[in-house]
Amino acid sequence: MTDAQSGHHQPVDGAQVPRYAGVATFMRLPFVPSAQGLDIALYGIPWDGGTTNRAGARHGPREVRNQSSLMRRVHHVSKIEPFNLANIADVGDLSVNPIDLQDGLARIEAGIAEIVAAGAIPLGIGGDHLTTLPALRAVAKHRPVGLIHFDAHSDTNDTYFGDNRYTHGTPFRRAIEEGLLDPKRTIQIGIRGSIYDPGEHDWARAQGIRVLYMEEFVARSATDVMAEARRIVGDGPTYVSFDIDCIDPSMAPGTGTPEIGGFTTREAQAMVRLLEGVDIVGADVVEVAPPFDIGGLTALTGATMAFELLCVIAHGLARSRQA
Amino acid sequence: MTDAQSGHHQPVDGAQVPRYAGVATFMRLPFVPSAQGLDIALYGIPWDGGTTNRAGARHGPREVRNQSSLMRRVHHVSKIEPFNLANIADVGDLSVNPIDLQDGLARIEAGIAEIVAAGAIPLGIGGDHLTTLPALRAVAKHRPVGLIHFDAHSDTNDTYFGDNRYTHGTPFRRAIEEGLLDPKRTIQIGIRGSIYDPGEHDWARAQGIRVLYMEEFVARSATDVMAEARRIVGDGPTYVSFDIDCIDPSMAPGTGTPEIGGFTTREAQAMVRLLEGVDIVGADVVEVAPPFDIGGLTALTGATMAFELLCVIAHGLARSRQA
Amino acid sequence: MTDAQSGHHQPVDGAQVPRYAGVATFMRLPFVPSAQGLDIALYGIPWDGGTTNRAGARHGPREVRNQSSLMRRVHHVSKIEPFNLANIADVGDLSVNPIDLQDGLARIEAGIAEIVAAGAIPLGIGGDHLTTLPALRAVAKHRPVGLIHFDAHSDTNDTYFGDNRYTHGTPFRRAIEEGLLDPKRTIQIGIRGSIYDPGEHDWARAQGIRVLYMEEFVARSATDVMAEARRIVGDGPTYVSFDIDCIDPSMAPGTGTPEIGGFTTREAQAMVRLLEGVDIVGADVVEVAPPFDIGGLTALTGATMAFELLCVIAHGLARSRQA
Amino acid sequence: MTDAQSGHHQPVDGAQVPRYAGVATFMRLPFVPSAQGLDIALYGIPWDGGTTNRAGARHGPREVRNQSSLMRRVHHVSKIEPFNLANIADVGDLSVNPIDLQDGLARIEAGIAEIVAAGAIPLGIGGDHLTTLPALRAVAKHRPVGLIHFDAHSDTNDTYFGDNRYTHGTPFRRAIEEGLLDPKRTIQIGIRGSIYDPGEHDWARAQGIRVLYMEEFVARSATDVMAEARRIVGDGPTYVSFDIDCIDPSMAPGTGTPEIGGFTTREAQAMVRLLEGVDIVGADVVEVAPPFDIGGLTALTGATMAFELLCVIAHGLARSRQA
């Protein structure tokens, strides 16, 4: 459906067509083959080739599409109407390769680069966290970006299983090495769980990354922490990466590397709403692994967090147009 | 079993008969065919004919009965002993019709009217939220009642799928139109989730309903919010409707329209305990949908919230008798 | 995708794009908004308004779409290539109404009538078995059709819950009363399970319907039984209705009214392959109820049976064109 | 409900009251506190104190009650109407003790003895297989009985975990030692799975028990095997014990000691129907363990097999009355 006035794509209305009806697309938006003409492109990355533990995030896009049918048109707190503020659609899943890691990364980068070239902001649904590396290659091609990173894990390790440098535990180390991320404009929020080595986060800190443990978040508050996050990324272009395992496994069990003691969804929603004002040039929700999910709960959480992100991105776009 | 002194029905004792043994009734109380002689009647409404999205609440009563075997006799905080304070039993499930919506509503109203006519306070286990409409028709036949409504959704929409006026998204609009509810003595607590329209709650507010979003609850406290709720309903007769989807889907996944970011059970228990002093003329726990439940968790939550309600109702009855 | 030579829609190739990737449509075919130009239209009926017991078939189309990603292009035994023989696509879900039964039936009939008017053979994925009634109204508008009906239940009861004449237990009685079905060209295969009344199938038999119990099937063979079925329907136009509950609940647990002792999938596949030569004017696979499914098994079975049906329909079309 | 003419208890009619409605009793029959006046008493044994591996059969009666709501009044093949032929009710669960094995056995024996004393045939729903020992103590108090025993395991071992003589692997050895069973009138059908010792079944055979492996059943047929079974038990009083693990784990996964390669439900139904003419003095369906069940499938199978048994028992009763 398309809105008569704005020409924007509109989601199917759940008060007219039941939410469980129809081909499942992200937020019940039209599926369009290209990002041309879009302000924000929703896309899936059905790939978990970088996963060192339990795979399954390859099935994430399909189940997030399924659960995203529960989203409606308006944010109940901010009253943001993303589909009015911006032209948004589901551009489908990126081309991937489940067998060849480097080819997989190249295909993903190419897919996102196409979205960026079309002038749309990419909002991806993973896929494992290694998919954020090709996303950064696409959006940070011309200058490094800042990063607000919600996660239980820092994902700045160096190698696995000998000398494998590309896994979902290493994307941000590689991104810094490749000059895609400005570590001084990077904050990781929600880090927790036992670690391999006492100095495991030293490299990240040495680069200038702000590593904020769950325990510090609990002692402070979402408002306080997000004020710091906004201060760190400042006005520059910023990527937002939301690893679903930052959420507590009772609320997001369907993920490969769960760690108890995570964020509640209320806390996560509060934080994403406080991204208001950040210049978001791309974002993703990753590590939703449906084979380990229970009753679609993780996919629902992922879909809702994507909607929260969509609202702040659309609002930011509208505001920057007015400016 | 019956208590020798009071003549009150008593639940089967879990220290004598294992909790998993025996025919499952609400709280392991006797099943009695009529509400005659009861102070409080527990009943089921196996009906979800008003459901616009995922059905399944028709199976709610059976699974809540099953999980309610875990309830014991005494509230550990208030020390209320409901089965001593009041004569309580399971009067079975109301007659329903899964195929004909209006006949279904009529049967449900008739069933509850019979309980009311017998002088018992009806405490129903749903069933979807449209079942609260016939409940209000039965308890508010002679004068409008106040309402304390725990829910993620306001349920005051007008129509669905064209011009369908009776769905689980419309009961409270219909109840106000029918003069069953006093909107100025009505509060809705826990409202959240994306909405169809920016003005979606305007009609409710225009009637005088107090719509209290989850975000306001988080900023205040259970004590503060419930003080307001008690102030709003005052001394008048009040219905309490507890939609299980007010609870977070991690704690109550088995429901048709889950919204992340909900109440914890600790918050919900705290709120219900603070109903102490309200003149409750009827209550229900609705939208428990076992086909979407996980390990009986939602049914357990529903059963426990029904026990919490039972305690405050029984205590209120005892107090009003003394007065 | 479209085949260059035939202009026919083609499914996405699983050897190029992983089966779990992309928006899920039936058999990975393109989603097209209209049946114009199609030979066979695959559509979903997300509706279970006629269900007297456990609902959930409303979710059938979405999950069958999901599991149908496992289908490939060619039948391994018959070597039929349906997508080459006929132009086939997913035309989406029909408009439904979960709240109003008669409006629901009217919308479904209108949707299928549109497909028939476009000259395509309708192959529907239910939905509950009452949806076959509007399907017959659409395909048998001008003359009664024969029926090959795979089911555990005869579905020729008269009324439920008083005088409700339209439920998933009554469609074929209504269809005969409405002159849509020729009972003498009707066979029901796989009937089993306890019954309400010793004379429960007498009405059907009195009309001329051949009611073939599971026990008779076991004593004979698929070949023998299907020879009789083909003899009964003869050369005339025939509808094929496949209720997934004909399959044993170990292989198709996700259904509303399971009966143990059902067909194996091997038996069901053998029977459908023996439909070769029948003039099929419409078909459906109904009663897949995902909320009761386990690991997608029932949806996979439903998808595969739909593929089997698709092969015999496409082959019949090609043959009749040659003739 | 009670039939006006016969005075027999009748199940709730699923065409008037949906099958999921109401307090769950066996076959939707009335729950009556005593077996007085009954011809056949259905009862539960919520006890698995004899289980050596995975416990859970204590939850069997409740879930079999739940799933037995799907049973209707008439057997579709034999046309037997058990509730017309005999007065049947659910007498609830026997008193048990989950903590003390010998006290548990004593309570179970006392409960069944009461049923027998009331003149009713006991048809029990387990519970683990050790519960058949107290059942035999009750029904075979005055003379040994024959046994038709469907099972994957012979359950004639001697001791476990040192010198524990009472487990679900030993009941029939104990029963023979106690003179309750006539081993020469005993047949075990469906035995399979790896064994502890090459001579594991030698003791049973030495007593005269006919141990019939699954492989022999496959090579012969249900008709042939059951002719032998009827020949073995002859005209004398016979107990029928149906361990759900005789069924294949795909059709009855919810059991403590699954063995692949089991009976299909079609085979099991065929065999039970061929019990016609046997003088059944008691029967049980045991080892349904809901915590390991999937979607209620095992409980449904157990409930249906109990219905099959009920039909042959009721028919036998009616016939013997006529004689």
Add this chain to the structure above:
Amino acid sequence: MTDAQSGHHQPVDGAQVPRYAGVATFMRLPFVPSAQGLDIALYGIPWDGGTTNRAGARHGPREVRNQSSLMRRVHHVSKIEPFNLANIADVGDLSVNPIDLQDGLARIEAGIAEIVAAGAIPLGIGGDHLTTLPALRAVAKHRPVGLIHFDAHSDTNDTYFGDNRYTHGTPFRRAIEEGLLDPKRTIQIGIRGSIYDPGEHDWARAQGIRVLYMEEFVARSATDVMAEARRIVGDGPTYVSFDIDCIDPSMAPGTGTPEIGGFTTREAQAMVRLLEGVDIVGADVVEVAPPFDIGGLTALTGATMAFELLCVIAHGLARSRQA
């Protein structure tokens, strides 16, 4: 693996060998047949013979082993490296008897006594809570110990099912009667849920046990409550018993007697970290019942809490060696 310098057993490294690979042992430590030479012995107690409601904790050790593969080597907050500070291994499961309760208790006591005799601190993974009684018999043989007890239930009842004195609802009453526990050095934290009798906790309080309800915890804080706990147990030898049902059932559903309104894992982790400085002579994590678990969540929570306990125990050991 063994550390070259310390000679301590080391867990398999997840960055070299994937976490899902290899035979599952606690924390991926070597399995060693004896506790000789160990500082801390991890062991399983596959026994739930004292369970009055839903059994299944017998399967706890195996699933906690499975999920404990997710633990790494270092605590991210305290930076404690337990495997460097102490020599730790998995000594396997204790000998048990699922059929004979008293023999079961004797075997468990013998197994733990052996560990204690070897000079290792026992850290057990249950098993139901009655297993803590033989543990106390082993560790408190020579003098009563203090107890920090995290639980929803006080477990100080007297008898069940007549006069059964040994169940998972009675261990701490028995332990006090046997002189194993110093009730004045005992605190129970997290008690909640409906109770049998208004005076249910009076006996415990009369002995001097500090019974701290969940509601008091919510009103205070982990820091405050644990300061009191440390004050109560003082410098003396103390056992720590962690019943997984103290955690909310959304985060630990796999347990026999769930009570809503429990601790979050963040609260539980905070409390265990505040055990620092307590002289822990033994500890356990009990009542993980995998048949009721969902997606391994409870086992993961149990494994992580065991790791948290391991860290404080190992650190305490190292500190006391230095002293």
Add this chain to the structure above:
Amino acid sequence: MTDAQSGHHQPVDGAQVPRYAGVATFMRLPFVPSAQGLDIALYGIPWDGGTTNRAGARHGPREVRNQSSLMRRVHHVSKIEPFNLANIADVGDLSVNPIDLQDGLARIEAGIAEIVAAGAIPLGIGGDHLTTLPALRAVAKHRPVGLIHFDAHSDTNDTYFGDNRYTHGTPFRRAIEEGLLDPKRTIQIGIRGSIYDPGEHDWARAQGIRVLYMEEFVARSATDVMAEARRIVGDGPTYVSFDIDCIDPSMAPGTGTPEIGGFTTREAQAMVRLLEGVDIVGADVVEVAPPFDIGGLTALTGATMAFELLCVIAHGLARSRQA
């Protein structure tokens, strides 16, 4: 445990130690670090790097170990006692690499080569079917072997996703190209399901492979088909590869590419027993994918089929020693 007389490793006895107790190893055998001294080595391959669709077989070994606790010591039909006939143990999981496909294949080959070098017959538990390629590289290093291959799929495709030559759909093509398999001594049994191309199996047939469809099996019998299989492989060295997806998905749902209409376990057991006399030089059970399994059923089926294979291998070994 070790047998006193033979010195052979023995499984833990389920009549002394409950089956759910202890660290889970294959068949409850000792875990030994090396294959030295073994006749048959059971090992796991926790790797699914070749999977083109749903991954998860990496978790196969752990869950097959878990369910294999249900195996006892003696085959009930053949009376083979494998642990007496041969020295057998669990040598753990092979080293793998989930991130690098070629390194993964190299590690797997090295692991199996070590077993072969030690003089033991390798019996592997997968892992996806690409793992059979390195197994063949190890066992067929010096001469091509014959193959009896149970599977729904031929796995002789050429490339995927462009030019990827190594996937679980290509191992037998690669093996023939590498000279590891003698295609004329190769038979594939159970092939079924829709195919990519009408000529999909032409290449295999052109090499001389006997491709036997499920439909042919149904028309013939296990005895007849296996006589042909034994004729085809003759006296030469033969590998047996058992892909769990040859079994029907109702009995083995936990696999990546399910196809309905598969073998029953009874048929599969019958076929494996008829391998008696074949010179088996290696074997595997692959594609057990626990994340898609239901209640451990697939793992139980895999474990039992491994036990069946173990019996025929051990018996063959004993016979060849006598010869």
